[in-house]
Amino acid sequence: MNPTLALSLALVVVLAACAAPVEPGDGIGQDGTTVPDGPVTATSADPDATNGSETPGRDNESAFDPLGWENGYWYNASIDVDQSDGLSAAELDAYVSRAMARIELLRGLEFLEPVGVRVVSRENHRRTVAEWTNVTEAERVWNDQVWEALFVVGEDRDVTEEFAVLFGSNVFGYYDPETGDLVVVTSDANPAIPTGTLVHELVHALQDQHFDLERADLQGATQDQQLAVDGLLEGEANYLMYQYLARCGQWECVGTQASGTADGTRPNDGLLYTVLQPYSDGPVFVDALVQFGGWEAVDARYAAPPAATAQIIDPSAPAPEPVGYTDTARNGWERFDAGKNGTDSAGEASIAVMFWYQARAYGAPVVDDRALFDVSARYDRYNYTTTPSDGWAGDVVVPYRNPAGGEHGYVWQTKWHSVSDAIEFRDAYLSVLAEHRAVQFDGTTWVIEDGPFADAFRVVWDGRTVTVVNGPTVESLDDVRPDLAR
Template identity: 45%
Template structure:
């Protein structure tokens, strides 16, 4: 999936364009480049070479012939950059943003218990308070930010056009074609935890975004020049003017956006690092050993050796509190979850500034989050329906006791300075936010390299949700 961000805070994703050198010469006496080859080969798709000129004018939309030519040549160019051959053709559909919203691509009916569990997952990193519904926040986010997606179940790319007439942004098309190429060669891996899912997408979205950047660099250079990397440039179909389009809809929660955007921001640099180590072969090999956490995609030097520490949360509930009965009752938010929590609540220092790395859109590092080694988030509830009460336990391990202490001190200070928490018992680490969307009681315990955050509606209920160890 490729997102295009309208908000000034996030800016649109970097696009720099490109093209390439002639394809491999003839391999048979009967055939000579640039004629169509007798068999499929790298840089040629459906009758079009990667450096072939095509007659495409998007000012009045794309007709069927123009779309066919644009898709085929873009496939050939993606092959040329990525060094992988498409094994089959890819269907491309263009729909309006209104139709995209109506399709509800990313959402479907969930049980009331799952929705309540989900609310606690995003309340724990202090991103969505009790005044907003998480499902509505994600609907607003995806409804306005998605420019296109690839569906593995249907082997189809869908481009979301904001123009009245169907248009295709060449970078979006190239990006989604990389996903189709990934599906044909490597497949996609499932993930139990959100942090693991982001880590996997750091590879898949990073790969697609990296190719997209190289593609746009070649387009920017033009046919008679070379890119900064020395690659020959290409003539490219001009990008549609998006100035008249509007994503519309509800305002986007910038904290949730920052969380799901991490693979797009750090993934290209992660993939570039792999390619620097061992070429595209190293990138291909990573699909057999996908990153285990966002720590590895934020810090590529920690891949593949830095493993995730096991974190256990013993059930110490009382007075009717219990865990949710959902498929995966616990969650892991990763280093990205810690970073975004501090950033969203204005306590991340220079974090999330525009990165100096040409392949990394933003910086996702902050001192209190940098020592993350593993975490386990467990939402709890007492009762059901309108009278239900909710809380959570978030246990986090760090690489050292000093880094755990740094996190705990930063978290306590953030609660007080940014969220108005009042100290109830400093020695016991108990605080209370008296009002607002995060009005609750908190206990922050540190023991060696481990920090445990317990949340409950009232101070008295903290022990009922999770009694401290004796």
């Protein structure tokens, strides 16, 4: 698997850091998950329209499968489930089946087949993550250049290993489209399954049964597209999870004891908050679709998935503009064959995290690092709008290598909606270079002499375009992108 595609695995995982601190106005679900305050409007047939004390009769049980009934359980059935000592097979069946029935009502879609549940140890899960991140050396180095361009993972770290830590140590569970099973990751001998985790992953199973999560157009051809598609998938899963938990005041919900499902290993914050963007902005995006056109509007986006995180951050944002790129490298410098035909796209969300991370980790005066946690929209958990990333219209990241010298570099070409947007990005980027003690070599060229991002940089502004050329030396910049040479 290509390591950047590990981001697409965000569509089937719930990270431990997904739950934000409790904020004023929030309620708490019975399993401790934060629930946005405010009324919840049913967007399908009202789940509470029938009398919860009655179970409609049926003459032919094999043909009986209405919304709100699954595997013998109505959505409002009382079940005897105590997770304090783990879950028996009967308890798990009741817990999962009733949750499926409730999700059907909230979403207005029928589960087409049962969903299995597997429990795996943290150790076994890490072995699975190792398979997810098993890539060629060329793919590994290619991806290192992409994240180095974002100043998130420097030359002293391997981004594939950093993702292995993120996904290996901070996952509650995930849905596996290959088997159709929900996988619970735990270090407990008798694990409890939080209601929020169960509902979130069951929604992914429902998505898979109706829309096929392994479809090519739901994978995303670039990092930005992957995150954008995840905004739809994770957005719907979190949105329905919030709807479900908010009803726990009306519905009987299963309590959850504390369960040690993550080992507490802290991942790279830049990677973490990039991966979390779909979980945060996605529910707001889905809510906007539902309010505008009901669940039919959400269904329509499966036929035409979002193309950029800019559209998840702001549902009214236009589609990204093409960024024309011509390879002019010389003297042994060449593009990688690995990864998305040798190119990638960072996108607005990753650029926003880039500037936030520079402020948080290095003190760069580019954005207020507290702004990431300053949110006002219902369902939102983190704020991915920053001045230097707002106005993004498109970008392409092109990693390069010089096999003879064992050297690496990249070109990052960005396009903005206005000249002023481009200037704001350029000025913020130059502030990042300054914070890393870059020395100016000439009018467009800077050199970071030491540290994990030590390299030469050329930053060229041209109207709505800002291009960054990177290489190990000033001379290499002329070879990586000759048309921007001194």
